[in-house]
Amino acid sequence: MAAIAPIRTVTGRGVVVAGDDIDTDRIIPARFLRCVTFDDLAEGLFLDVRIDEDGRPTGHPLDRSEHAGASVLVSGRNFGCGSSREHAPQAIARAGFRAVIAGSFAEIFFANATTLGLVCLALDEGPLARLQAAIQAEPSATLTIDVAEASVTCADQRYPGRIADTARSVLLTGRYDPLAELLAGSDAIDAVAANLPYVGAAGGAR
């Protein structure tokens, strides 16, 4: 498998999608899951809140000209709750985002995003509110996320946050896709399988 590049920083403009508990149905409505590849998911990103039922734009932050080309999505607590659909971080990444900053992340979303190299930085309530205000005040400001420090800088202000150590280390070493390391454990996998009665004869590797 090809080596993947370490992710030490993410630099780009931010866009605030306000609200707590933004669920994966909101991020990518289920009808867009009718697909056998992830290729076209970007067009469904937040679509049901970006257009009204007559198909007219609602003026969602993602569609405002001042946020065009933004690559850091900023939201509230418990971002990505709900379904396990990887379609959610896939849609975000395929729409051009390279990081999400939120109050906290739902676990499955966090794992899915990290595997894709989509950086998830959690900020406490105070810093998060100040960062959101800074982006609203100056949409053209550049954000720089420092993965090792788990912080983001915007308009000379540094906002300290959190990235789980398990995620931070794999982002920094370019091993956020775990498959190669999992494949390397082959003999140990067989040994564990052989000790599990319910796996039994079915556990033999091919």
Added chain:
Amino acid sequence: MPPRTLFDKVWDAHTVRTLDNGQTQLFIGTHLIHEVTSPQAFGMLEDLGLSVRMPARTFATVDHIVPTDQREEPFADALADQMIKALRANCLRHGITYFDLHSGLQGIVHMVGPEQGITQPGSTIACGDSHTSTHGAFGAIAFGIGTSQVRDVLATQTLAMSKPKLRRIEVNGTLRPGVYAKDVILHIIRTLGVNGGIGFAYEYAGEVFDALSMEERMTVCNMSIEGGARCGYVNPDQTTFDYLAGRPYAPQGAAWDEAVVRWRALASDPGCSYDDVVVIDAADIAPTVTWGINPGQAIAIDEAVPHPDRVRADERASVEEALAHMQLTPGQPIQGTKIDVAFLGSCTNARLSDFREVAAVLGGRRVAPGVHAIAVPGSTLVKEACEREGIDRVLIDAGFEWRAAGCSMCLAMNPDKLVGDQLCASSSNRNFKGRQGSASGRTVLMSPVMVAAAAVTGVISDARAVFGAGAKVSA
């Protein structure tokens, strides 16, 4: 040896090694797949030139996209048709057991695993679906995964996982008449919050869980993820073994006796320690319904919708957003809210006991004029069992549409959808904005009997008042 929890015992038995980042390489003994989150994973395998490592430990069915009325292929929806064909082809190519649409065994994946006896105590179970937590009812560690992780399990039968902390949720006492397993989990989520379980696995215990049937335990474990916990389990006991005995994939004969001895020993030892313990009195649990746009925004049926200015400051915006979406006025009673649709279905509440309960209370009542009521069994076996018992006739006579098995209007990936801002009394698990197929559609989560009460009265109602308290029939 110090006392250990089931979680520790099962986790340790499945630990392959520690990865460089400190995560565990965890062996997944049972992998369940379906048509929505697997095709991309098979595509990735193909791109990498990898095969399925343990096809005999991989089981598939089709559930999310299947129509529940017109079941002939090709489906009218070309995208859905492409998905079922892709699943069928992938299973055939890789030698994976597939419970196909017309096999007689098809159903929601979280129904099929238990029905077939594939779901067993002490196993690890992963599936590209967050409601995989359902299988924890059997004393398994079961959790939802993304598609790249489906790829990882297909290729290696393992996952890179961080071990969660463990919270014991003890519900003691006796549930009041007219209070169901659905109310128990809605009450737990309401109490601990939709993000209260992040970083935790839940062990559900106490007198209430000891007394619950396997189907009721599945209802609770199913919604662990709605409280933020990726998995939740109940220690295995005689109820578990009685459910599994004789099922097709359960051990048979001498192997069964050995398995039961092993399973009994898996239960958490007396005196083991937990990272957190929450104790709930069963008497405090009422028939519970949601009023908002996440499953934690729930109230007892006799309570009023909250005032945004009387909640914590950091919840105000969420409450206002929810009230606006639901078209509810602060302080209004939730009872009496008009419904348009009644949905009996989903991996939370579409088992035989759910339909028996509803049939028992309906007692000749009819669905109110203007209400569209549909009943969607969770599996083909449940559908057939209901039909053998005449439950389908009771529902049809009452005015419900009786459908074939699938996820249906829980997430509306098939043709079953809300229209416009219709309000749905639903036995499903999520009331997110747009969840049931219309961006402005509104969902109120509740137990199946409460759905029946709303269906016959046309408004959100207290089933105890509509049908009389304590109609509970199933064990």
